[in-house]
């Protein structure tokens with residue numbers, strides 16, 4: 001069964017590009033165009049991994065990440081932040097908000113796929129719950 005990846009992104013071009021890359025690698029792709037939709041889709045679909053744009057039209061990606069990480073049912077899902085603002089300190093903001101990883105835009109195909117594969121290999125809904 002292929003992994004299910006949610007991509008939260010308001011830019012249609014970025015969405016198209018990343019969807020194409022992920023689908024070419026055999027992943028299922030779920031989409032959300034803003035932060036609140038992203039949180040709702042994550043809760044409903046329980047994706048294996050989330051790619052999170054930081055600049056979104058409603059709540060930003062860091063706030064959406066914080067909400068997901070506050071949920072015991074969703075906190076295990078790895079979240080990789082994607083941002084165009086590759087400013088100094090961005091990585092720290094993302095990680096402080098609870099993101100598990102960070103990729104600067106523009107996204108490079110090989111970097112995206114290797115990062116996704118790495119986090120998928122480590123993630124498990126039972127990892128933090130200890131198989132209770």
Ligand code: MN
Pocket residue numbers: 009010011053054055056
């Ligand atoms: Mn954006």
